[in-house]
Amino acid sequence: MVSTTFKNLSAEKQRTIRQALLKEFSEQPLASAQVAPIVKTAGIARGAFYKYFDDLTDAYKYLYGVAMQDIHSxxxxxxxxxxxxxxxxxxxxxxxxxxxxxxxxxxxxxxxxxxxxxxxxxxxxxxxxxxxxxxxxxxxxxxxxxxxxxxxxxxxxxxxxxxxxxxxxxxxxx
Known part of the structure; x- marks a missing residue:
């Protein structure tokens, strides 16, 4: 589950991280996805990724939930x-x-x-x-x-x- 630390980031920083997640998860299946390209694209430290999400699956579920909420709105x-x-x-x-x-x-x-x-x-x-x-x-x-x-x-x-x-x-x- 996405952390409170992530939720407390500025809207712009959250958007930057979502865009990095979107890039990785749109190009790679979850089984092949990696943290390294995400943190590089987002401009965050690897440790920060793990402060925001438990793991890649957690980040994926968060992003997919955002996508479904947006489309279903x-x-x-x-x-x-x-x-x-x-x-x-x-x-x-x-x-x-x-x-x-x-x-x-x-x-x-x-x-x-x-x-x-x-x-x-x-x-x-x-x-x-x-x-x-x-x-x-x-x-x-x-x-x-x-x-x-x-x-x-x-x-x-x-x-x-x-x-x-x-x-x-x-x-x-x-």
Missing amino acids: DIDNELGETFDPQFYLNQVTNFVKGAQNSEYFGLIKMHLMKNESLVSQGSVNPATVSGRQWATMILSHEAIKEIIINPDYQPAVMNRLSETLDLLAGKGKF
Whole structure:
């Protein structure tokens, strides 16, 4: 977890360190990332890095959290009372557009391609949501992943997602 020492740095110094983290984690998978390029780019001592973060994984989780918060800030997270496939299609479209237009695009792509299985994230317990909600979350995530990794597939992925969400809504046939 990012330290209080880091949080007490000036906004400019935090931004400089985030940019150095972004450079390393966008170019290197977490398993290959190193502290040396980060501290060099950020202009900080190696010891300072470890005052701010426990390790590279901690720094990665911090930065990825910042990226997700930034991208999700423009997305409507309020579920309606009824299952509306268009709501989820809009969510996927807005997330992809936000990611593609973000400084974090390289980080997100690297995360989806190489790092996702290395970093535990708070996943939703399938027992706490309906089967339809759980399936929709899994499908939406996979659609986002496919589009980020292979942008040319976006029309086909969105069509397939739309068809599947319509099936989950009871519109259409298997």
